[in-house]
Amino acid sequence: MKKLYLYILLLITLICCNGQTNDLSKNFNTLSEYYFDKEQKIPMKFNLDKKGGGYSVYYIPKENQQKYYTNFLKTNNINPIEDEYNDTYSYSEKDRKKINLLLKNKLVDEQNYDIIGQYIAPQYFKYEDNDNYTVDFPYTIKFYKKEDNKWLFIKEISIKNYNDDMAYSKKEFIKSLLVGTNISKNQNLNKEKRQTVDLLxxxxxxxxxxxxxxxxxxxxxxxxxxxxxxxxxxxxxxxxxxxxxxxxxxxxxxxxxxxxxxxxxxxxxxxxxxxxxxxxxxxxxxxxxxxxxxxxxxxxxxxxxxxxxxxxxxxx
Incomplete structure (x- = not known):
């Protein structure tokens, strides 16, 4: 339970993806534990280990799925455990298993989602013991998108401080990575302007x-x-x-x-x-x-x- 809590703390404060090599990007497909981010209202998968670093996959629901995830916790009677002292939350073991099963079945049809992967290399994690760790600034985030069942590298960003960390941890930023890429071509874009540019x-x-x-x-x-x-x-x-x-x-x-x-x-x-x-x-x-x-x-x-x-x- 303590390990799950720490995973969640990492995922709330970070948003990243890597694998600039094909071997690295394959690791996104091996993640098996599903999680629901109640702040962003999106499903995801994640894994963290000392040797491999931190991997996460974000599933951005398209319009036909957004209502489901807006009401996901209430509909499925899942109650996050809030920790006001650390300003974070976790799930009970029972709810964690329930979320994993629900999302595993729901996310089979990936065409209803835009998918972004994130990776932080292991050298950026500082472990105090087997479970506790910190992420040292500055660190590097690498992003991928999943398209035609392949993981394609998007960009790399250097996180210099806490404010950077917060800025790149928002769903709006994750979605911005899709603009101007083929992964967003099937979205319902009445706003054609959004389809054309994400200008510097x-x-x-x-x-x-x-x-x-x-x-x-x-x-x-x-x-x-x-x-x-x-x-x-x-x-x-x-x-x-x-x-x-x-x-x-x-x-x-x-x-x-x-x-x-x-x-x-x-x-x-x-x-x-x-x-x-x-x-x-x-x-x-x-x-x-x-x-x-x-x-x-x-x-x-x-x-x-x-x-x-x-x-x-x-x-x-």
Whole structure:
């Protein structure tokens, strides 16, 4: 019982996943003990040992399952044992077995869940005896998603202090790992903006580009702009007999580049002739001084197919 209590304490304060090697990621499939996190209202599996480190798997219920887990404890007459002194909780042995059996049967159908794994390497745990331990700061968290029955590495995060620890222990953060990945493609996303982007903070803003600015023929001048926010990317192009207003999506991103593709037309502005040539809007890179846009869509439709690097202006 004491060991279970300590497991729960770890899982409430940490959220992580690892296995940057295939051998490591296989360990997620060997976890067999199910647990219900009453704070996050999500089912999970976990294991902790001195040699292997700490593994956990989080099952994020999709909309058709959320009500069940919101009322999971009440429906199944399970009463957590609160420890006000340590601000945590545990379950009786009877309830623990009950939870394990209920979730084992319920989670057979994994298509109703988005699944995130977490791992902390054993060197970050400091054991006082066989059961008691602490996790020393700083430590590293590694995250995986489960897709097509494979564990795919997402990211690694360094936890520097207690505030970091709390920030990355929320269900909202776990769910944010799904945005922009294939694992979220089957979710009911009426909010298509959420499907398109999970942008890094430094990409937010308005970007502008004027093509053929010095042309003697004003009909050749085209004004192009990108507006990037936390939940959407919009592209617009205006000029003589030209008006395009599209929503784009980010297929990949890192701290130095942003890859863009067509998602859908807004305001009935779909230009079929242009989109037939390409839906690849290319990539924006930041070289430390300038934002540079290389775009097959712009090259094919506004530059006679000639490849060019466009320096674009950014404003907040």
């Amino acid at each position: 903070e430094n990409w937010k803003g308005k970007y502008s580009l004027i093509l053929n600015e010095n042309s003697d023929d004003w009909r050749n001048i085209h004004e192009i702009s990108l507006i990037i926010s936390n939940d959407s990317i919009t592209y617009s192009a205006e000029g003589f007999q030209l008006y395009e207003y599209y929503m784009l999506k980010s297929s990949t991103k890192d701290s130095h580049s942003l890859i863009l593709n067509y998602l859908k037309a807004l305001d009935d502005t779909e230009n079929e002739r242009h989109l037939q040539k390409s839906k690849d809007f290319g990539a924006i890179t930041f070289d430390g001084k300038n934002y540079i846009w290389e775009s097959p869509y712009i090259d094919l439709n506004f530059n006679d197919g000639k490849k060019r690097k466009y320096i674009i202006k950014k404003s907040q």
